[in-house]
Amino acid sequence: xxxxxxxxxxxxxLHVSVAGAENWQREGVLPVAxxxxxxHTESLTLExxxxxxxxxxxxxxxxxxELEAVTASRMQAAxxxxxxxxxxxxxxxxxxxxxxxxxxxxxxxxGKRGARIESAERARDLANADLQIRFAQIHADVxxxxxxxxxxxxxxxxxxxxxxxxxxxxxxxxxxxxxxxVSPVEETRARVAASGARIELTQANAELINARxxxxxxxxxxxxxxxxxxxxxxxxxxxxxxxxxxxxASHAPEAVRAEQEVSRREAMLKVEQARRYPDLVVRGGVxxxxxxxxxxxxxxxxxxxxxxxxxxxxxxEAKLRVDKARDERLSTQVRLRTDLxxxxxxxxxxxxxxxxxxxxxxxxxxxxxxxxxxxxxxxKFDFLDVLxxxxxxxxxxxxxxxxxxxxxxxxxxxxxxxxxxxASLFAAQHGSHQGPSE
Numbered sequence: 001x002x003x004x005x006x007x008x009x010x011x012x013x014l015h016v017s018v019a020g021a022e023n024w025q026r027e028g029v030l031p032v033a034x035x036x037x038x039x040h041t042e043s044l045t046l047e048x049x050x051x052x053x054x055x056x057x058x059x060x061x062x063x064x065x066e067l068e069a070v071t072a073s074r075m076q077a078a079x080x081x082x083x084x085x086x087x088x089x090x091x092x093x094x095x096x097x098x099x100x101x102x103x104x105x106x107x108x109x110x111g112k113r114g115a116r117i118e119s120a121e122r123a124r125d126l127a128n129a130d131l132q133i134r135f136a137q138i139h140a141d142v143x144x145x146x147x148x149x150x151x152x153x154x155x156x157x158x159x160x161x162x163x164x165x166x167x168x169x170x171x172x173x174x175x176x177x178x179x180x181x182v183s184p185v186e187e188t189r190a191r192v193a194a195s196g197a198r199i200e201l202t203q204a205n206a207e208l209i210n211a212r213x214x215x216x217x218x219x220x221x222x223x224x225x226x227x228x229x230x231x232x233x234x235x236x237x238x239x240x241x242x243x244x245x246x247x248x249a250s251h252a253p254e255a256v257r258a259e260q261e262v263s264r265r266e267a268m269l270k271v272e273q274a275r276r277y278p279d280l281v282v283r284g285g286v287x288x289x290x291x292x293x294x295x296x297x298x299x300x301x302x303x304x305x306x307x308x309x310x311x312x313x314x315x316x317e318a319k320l321r322v323d324k325a326r327d328e329r330l331s332t333q334v335r336l337r338t339d340l341x342x343x344x345x346x347x348x349x350x351x352x353x354x355x356x357x358x359x360x361x362x363x364x365x366x367x368x369x370x371x372x373x374x375x376x377x378x379x380k381f382d383f384l385d386v387l388x389x390x391x392x393x394x395x396x397x398x399x400x401x402x403x404x405x406x407x408x409x410x411x412x413x414x415x416x417x418x419x420x421x422x423a424s425l426f427a428a429q430h431g432s433h434q435g436p437s438e
Contacts, residue, residue: 016426044226046146053142053217060138063131068121070127077120078113081106084281095290098297115270119212122264129257132419136253138218139423140416144390145215147230147408152204152211154401159204160195162394166190166197172376173383186383191388215301233404236351237411237426243255245414249336258329261433263327268320278304339417347410362377362400365393 054060083105090098175188176182216224247258249255281302286297375381414424 004391014218020329021285030188030390042226043228043230045230046143047216048230049146049215050139052345053138054135056219057138058220062433063127067124067127067131070123074120074124076119077116080113081279097290098287099290100281100285100287102298102300104281104283104302107280107282109280110274112277112279114275115267115274117273119267122260122267126257126260126264128395129253131262131265133257136419136422137416139419140412142218143415144409145211145218146229146231146413147233147412148405149208149211149215150231150233151401151405152208152407153229153247153292154233154404155398156201156204156208158298158394158401159201160396162390163194163201165390166194169383169386169408170194170371176379181379182382189383189387193390229329233401233408236354236407237347238350239348240344240414241426242341245340245418246337248418248421249333249340251421252336252417254332255329255336258325258332262325262329263324265318265322269315269322272311272314272318275304276304336417340414343410343413343417347407347414350403350406350410354407355398357396357403358401361396362393365389365396369393 073344083103086102086104088100088102090100170187170190170193173182173187177184177187197210212224212226213222215229216222216226283302285298286295287298369386369389369392372381372385376383376386411426414425420427
């Protein structure tokens with residue numbers, strides 16, 4: 001089901017970016033090539049399209065590399081300072097020379113190391129949030145383009161049916177002209193209608209080809225190998241409650257990222273505050289006095305006096321950036337709720353439009369066409385009436401497919417905002433119609 005696609009795709013991220021990274025670097029194999037090889041040459045389900053896109057999409061790979069990089073910075077942040085070795089010489093004349101050998105160890109005071117580690121961990125959390133945002137967007141793009149392919153396939157079938165009806169009308173008109181029952185003008189009109197239907201079929205085929213290319217481009221394939229997308233376009237999702245969507249918005253990927261940014265800025269403030277305290281250097285060593293042929297032990301400490309520079313500027317900057325991050329968090333929450341409200345409104349309008357077309361307009365248009373066609377064959381109507389009824393039916397069907405596409409676009413918008421929570425909302429819409437995954 002759709003709600004299980006997220007774990008599968010996350011597993012694909014880890015497999016592609018970690019287990020296969022060394023092979024790609026060593027052998028020069030690109031993720032795009034891998035995804036292209038595994039693209040099905042016939043049918044393609046939504047789950048398969050998601051797995052292909054996650055495995056090869058460069059935006060996901062970029063976010064994954066950033067996560068790996070900041071994870072390495074966490075390791076660096078935990079390291080202790082290196083010891084120091086120094087040599088001092090007084091009086092270069094051999095009989096009176098005095099040489100001191102020092103070994104010192106800096107000690108960080110004020111909790112610098114702990115603050116540095118926390119800052120690196122918050123940066124890692126932020127990078128992970130960025131990865132989740134990228135994945136949510138890729139997921140939504142795949143869903144939207146997959147259903148664009150389904151809609152284009154339906155428009156192509158619709159254009160084929162339209163051409164078949166136009167050819168049928170042309171045959172009937174030709175027989176009636178031959179029988180002398182109608183004017184040859186009726187046959188001319190029928191030929192024009194058939195030519196128009198052929199043009200529409202050509203356009204629908206071009207739209208279908210482009211829709212397939214746009215979908216395959218998400219996994220880096222400019223020439224899609226699949227020939228058909230398998231899915232159900234006409235299943236309408238249940239309209240979620242707007243108040244429930246508002247509750248979910250606080251856990252949306254972008255909201256989580258905004259929260260992680262606040263945490264990172266607060267951790268960076270702690271780092272700057274810890275830098276107010278100077279580090280202590282403890283030194284020990286030996287001193288050789290050539291004048292008396294003595295070797296003595298020496299110890300010492302060094303500590304900077306924070307008289308002028310107490311890191312005031314950096315602390316103030318860090319505080320202001322914390323305030324900025326909090327403002328951005330509030331702005332993000334407002335924007336997400338606004339976007340959700342707009343997507344919810346578009347989804348509600350599209351569902352209502354589909355219901356009206358499906359329940360009222362299509363049955364009426366089909367009934368009118370059937371009656372007009374029978375009447376024309378019996379001589380009760382002229383062919384212009386048949387053309388008008390046919391045009392009405394196919395305009396209604398085209399409007400129906402367009403409304404179905406609007407439903408899926410609105411669904412994709414909600415999923416892009418809410419991430420895996422959005423996918424689980426509409427899981428029942430697709431889960432039983434995707435076919436087995438491989």
